[in-house]
Amino acid sequence: MIVCSCNVLTDKELRKAARELQSGPDRVVVTPGAVFRALGKRPRCGSCFSTVIPIIHEEAPADKGTSPAAGESTDEG
Known part of the structure; x- marks a missing residue:
């Protein structure tokens, strides 16, 4: 599906x-x-940004790979 009409992306x-x-x-x-x-x-x-932002964050969430595993404590000690 075309998301950005200006650039045909x-x-x-x-x-x-x-x-x-x-x-x-x-x-x-x-x-x-x-x-x-x-x-x-x-x-x-820029009218596509309201659609672009959720798409790119689904693929590359900001905290990907940085959160502790379930049940894992972040305390050291």
Whole structure:
């Protein structure tokens, strides 16, 4: 499905770019701007951001891999 009409970007392209950014060696913060840059595009009107943000956060949640496992304590001692 096309999410960004200005750049003709699909949800699949956005998801893939978000996953790659999150798992890459630089592990950048996955923002709409970072995703657009990774795809070689620039946001234009921004009306797609209300759809883009949930899509990229599904693929690359901010706390992915940083929360303790269930039942694990974060206290040291």
